[in-house]
Amino acid sequence: MKKTRVTAGALALLTGLVLPAAGDDSAAPVREYPPGSVTLEEGLANWQTFYEVASHPRCSNCHVGPSNVPMWSGPSYGKTRPHGMNINADESRIGAEALICSTCHTTLSEPDENANRTPHSAPRVASIWGLAPVEAEWFGKSSNYVCNQLKDPQRNGNRTIGEVASHVDHDLVLNWAWNPGGNREPAPHSLALAIDALMKWSAAGTPCPPEE
Ligand code: HEC
Ligand code: HEC
Numbered sequence: 001m002k003k004t005r006v007t008a009g010a011l012a013l014l015t016g017l018v019l020p021a022a023g024d025d026s027a028a029p030v031r032e033y034p035p036g037s038v039t040l041e042e043g044l045a046n047w048q049t050f051y052e053v054a055s056h057p058r059c060s061n062c063h064v065g066p067s068n069v070p071m072w073s074g075p076s077y078g079k080t081r082p083h084g085m086n087i088n089a090d091e092s093r094i095g096a097e098a099l100i101c102s103t104c105h106t107t108l109s110e111p112d113e114n115a116n117r118t119p120h121s122a123p124r125v126a127s128i129w130g131l132a133p134v135e136a137e138w139f140g141k142s143s144n145y146v147c148n149q150l151k152d153p154q155r156n157g158n159r160t161i162g163e164v165a166s167h168v169d170h171d172l173v174l175n176w177a178w179n180p181g182g183n184r185e186p187a188p189h190s191l192a193l194a195i196d197a198l199m200k201w202s203a204a205g206t207p208c209p210p211e212e
Pocket of ligand 1: 057061072085094099103119120122129180184
């Protein structure tokens with residue numbers, strides 16, 4: 001049977017929802033560093049900073065692989081386990097084929113930092129809730145793996161590192177990760193530091209640590 005692929009973008013068109021524009025330059029500018037102005041050693045240290053963010057449950061629970069199953073992991077979940085209630089995001093990555101994520105993770109009309117105060121309720125943000133593209137699989141992956149994924153245009157949405165950094169800056173989901181509410185542990189560092197780490201890593205020539 002032929003499956004229809006429904007992406008979050010197509011869904012936004014159908015429902016008339018406005019997604020944050022990738023190229024919107026109204027948010028804080030991403031600071032560029034000239035190529036070579038950051039040493040290899042500093043570049044690796046900055047990658048480590050970004051990896052600490054990327055591998056944190058507030059990020060990696062949505063950055064899962066081809067199982068299409070979101071994760072419940074991190075201190076607020078006790079034992080690491082797949083999302084309860086047999087949830088599967090399917091190929092659309094937003095559950096469009098069976099039970100769409102936004103049934104519970106309802107889309108806010110505007111960002112609201114008090115929206116997620118109640119522990120154990122489904123997190124809500126002002127964009128469509130769903131899994132990251134399957135190519136951006138981070139859950140349980142090593143620093144070396146994520147490092148190589150992030151700089152590979154074939155797997156990062158055909159973006160330069162500058163574009164990856166401004167994507168992190170503009171995505172409303174990511175702003176939630178540092179203010180998740182409901183007694184959840186926020187992602188480490190800060191949005192500003194994560195972006196700066198990416199740009200310094202880029203200026204050092206995107207070095208990756210060896211596979212452990
Ligand atoms: C039937 C309601 C329901 C549906 C449908 C649902 N979720 Fe959830 N989801 C929840 C609840 C409730 C929580 C919070 C559980 C807790 O904190 O104990 C949650 C939490 C999560 C988390 C963990 C966030 C964190 O704190 O790190 C992720 C990731 C997630 N959902 C992804 C999805 C995706 C992707 C879909 C669609 C495929 C989806 N959910 C569909 C109810 C739902
Ligand atoms: C609610 C689920 C969810 C959470 C939580 C989440 N992401 Fe994502 N992420 C997505 C989706 C959906 C996309 C695809 C959106 C797009 O490309 O426009 C994406 C794409 C990305 C991308 C670009 C694709 C690539 O190559 O990886 C980056 C970078 C990224 N996310 C970083 C993060 C970071 C850092 C965090 C934590 C601070 C995070 N994400 C948390 C859903 C999530």
